[in-house]
Amino acid sequence: xxxxxxxxxxRQVEVEAEARCVAEQLAVLAAGSAGxxxxxxxxxxxxxxxxxLSGEGVWPGGFTMVSRVGVEAVLRRVRELPGKKRPGxxxxxxxxxxxxxxxxxxxxxxSREEFAEKLxxxxxxxxxxxxxxxxxxxxxxxxxxxxxxxxxxxxxxxVNPDVAWNGTLEERxxxxxxxxxxxxxxxxxxxxxxxRRQP
Numbered sequence: 001x002x003x004x005x006x007x008x009x010x011r012q013v014e015v016e017a018e019a020r021c022v023a024e025q026l027a028v029l030a031a032g033s034a035g036x037x038x039x040x041x042x043x044x045x046x047x048x049x050x051x052x053l054s055g056e057g058v059w060p061g062g063f064t065m066v067s068r069v070g071v072e073a074v075l076r077r078v079r080e081l082p083g084k085k086r087p088g089x090x091x092x093x094x095x096x097x098x099x100x101x102x103x104x105x106x107x108x109x110x111s112r113e114e115f116a117e118k119l120x121x122x123x124x125x126x127x128x129x130x131x132x133x134x135x136x137x138x139x140x141x142x143x144x145x146x147x148x149x150x151x152x153x154x155x156x157x158x159v160n161p162d163v164a165w166n167g168t169l170e171e172r173x174x175x176x177x178x179x180x181x182x183x184x185x186x187x188x189x190x191x192x193x194x195x196r197r198q199p
Contacts, residue, residue: 070163
């Protein structure tokens, strides 16, 4: 059996480690802040993490573990979507999301606008697509209030650890407990789960 070697420069490893360390410190600061300060610290943290994930080598960016069963369930649900729900765009968003999973939290390191740019759609379409993935149980949305912005604030998407994960299995178990408990990948219409009638 062949053995694959990955050659990385020592400086590259050091810079990536420094980026992750500063990102962790920014997360602590953001947790203790509110409004615009929290938003700015969160954005800076995401940028540093993206930088830490953009390394060179055989496997740039590292690995995201995916659940074979979870991915099959997502693909099955996407195939069941009617054409007006844009199943192709939903699938592209799902695959893109897997490329930007933050280690240890499952947070997707892309904003709605960045999703829109990478998918070639407008930001409103991204909201619709992510709502579809949320109803399937693939992601959840976390909102951060930002002073001066209308509405709920800035959205952060978090991947269901039963679908994909980037980090240790112990951290995955902790995040899985925080994820909404619902029958995996259940399709929900109009905010209510479909229930079968009992005979």
